[in-house]
Amino acid sequence: MTVLLDIRQLRIAFDTPQGVLHAVNDLSYTVTEGETLGIVGESGSGKTVQALAIAGLLPSPPARIVSGQILFRGRDLLAMDERQLRAVRGAEIGFVFQDPMTALNPVLTIGRQMTEGLRHHEGLGTSAARQRATELLEIVGIPDPRGRLDQYPHQFSGGMRQRVMIAIGVACNPRLLIADEATTALDVTVQAQVLDLVADLKKRWGTTVIWITHDMGVVARIADTVQVMYGGRIMERGPAEAIFHDPRSAYTWGLLRALPLAGAGTARRLYQIPGQPPRMTAPTPGDPFAPRNPFATRRCHQEVPPLRDAEASVPGHQVAAWYDLRAIRRAAGEAIA
Ligand SMILES: Nc1ncnc2c1ncn2[C@@H]1O[C@H](COP(=O)(O)OP(=O)(O)OP(=O)(O)O)[C@@H](O)[C@H]1O
Ligand SMILES: [Mg+2]
Known part of the structure; x- marks a missing residue:
């Protein structure tokens, strides 16, 4: 079993007007290749903050990495500069963030947002990237994917936007997919479809998954390993x-x-x-x-x-x-x- 992600003694604090907020405390865990790790815990338990730390997207200030390492395939993400991180983010680690409306750019078409990573990371030309984006939308179950590429985020329903986010998250065929509350805003039927989709992607590509949610029911459906967080x-x-x-x-x-x-x-x-x-x-x-x-x-x-x-x-x-x-x-x- 190959360890893909190895988090060691991670501590993250926020400097707030109320004092230092200890958001992540002495967090250590590993994720092995092919595994689906479900991370659960109530609101405020530090689930999103650790995901943002892995992505190198913590807002600092106020965030501060007090100590620790985040080793991805043996390399410490916390020691990387922005250029190195950008190469990992999207290409090797795909992210689906908590709120698709803020994660998607409202003034760019879905096609533009989907093809950006494909051109940048995979080196595809414009038409090859569009072709791939169409296939991805099809895989996540969006009807008329070609026509949809030229539409803007507000023209998609909440469930559809979430599917688009997942399509972007897996576009470059990442080794690791980190999804933060990816199905929370969806009704149960769409939620079930998205979970089936993730199972499909795992089968297709052997993707390792970290699925973050406050919902034990969701975790029961997809996780091999469950990690319960508090404080x-x-x-x-x-x-x-x-x-x-x-x-x-x-x-x-x-x-x-x-x-x-x-x-x-x-x-x-x-x-x-x-x-x-x-x-x-x-x-x-x-x-x-x-x-x-x-x-x-x-x-x-x-x-x-x-x-x-x-x-x-x-x-x-x-x-x-x-x-x-x-x-x-x-x-x-x-x-x-
Ligand atoms: N930008 C910020 N400034 C100050 N404190 C923050 C900031 N972002 C997060 N926190 C604090 O860090 C702690 C962990 O927050 P986090 O967002 O990781 O919780 P979560 O487990 O993802 O919760 P939820 O289930 O609501 O998404 C909380 O106490 C939160 O208030
Ligand atoms: Mg969160």
Whole structure:
């Protein structure tokens, strides 16, 4: 298994009028070639900030990389200059950002925006680039793709724009596709189509994918590995199967209980994790989830738990917790797989 992306001890802060905001704290993880990593967590957990750091698109100031490395195929993206980064961005790493209306330029046709990367990175001529752009729009399921190339973003529906963003993200056949809330604004039918499309692209090109979302249901559909973030830290990470069937973090467990059960209809009220998300300018000393965790021990409030192996028999399942969720659930009489 080849490691494609290796993030080491990444810390990102923002200098704000309220003080230093610690958005990403000691983040370390790897993504291997061909893997689909789902990154989940509530709003403000640092999902987008880390994606922007990988893209080299953090606004600084106010953003500051305090420490760390982002190794892509062994080369540190944080040490690259803008020209080197531009060669990686789009060509080797494709991005689909959170808001297609701001990511797309309103005064340029879709065709122009799609062919730019193809001409720049792939060295295609104008007509070859248009041909390729047409094919890509077709792949993402846009009817009359040739005619659509000459239209502007506002002439596309939200779902269509999202498809265009995905087409641009994969245009240069990147090794790694990073999609940030790419389906959040879409209705469930279109969402399902986009997820099928990504599965298709993986099959076609073997693309490695990082899929960022706050929606556990989406992650359940596509991720091999799930990484649960809170307060800019990894709370738990592991094979999707382990995360969904044997979560070890109280935060993961809360997110899973917040999922509507298939077939349960609308009668079942969604479980909401009680309490407020952490104040990132004034982090509490211990486990960031401790103030909202009914099972928190004294140690949870005092010391940040390190990410450690959750289970010797499940390689890659890691959790950051001082308490033993399994024992707690057993004691509560829950049947645990
Ligand atoms: N430009 C900025 N200036 C100051 N703080 C910022 C800036 N961008 C992000 N932050 C802060 O960094 C933290 C992480 O934000 P981020 O956008 O990564 O969250 P997220 O997990 O992507 O949330 P969402 O699910 O809402 O997209 C938040 O506390 C946010 O307020
Ligand atoms: Mg975000």
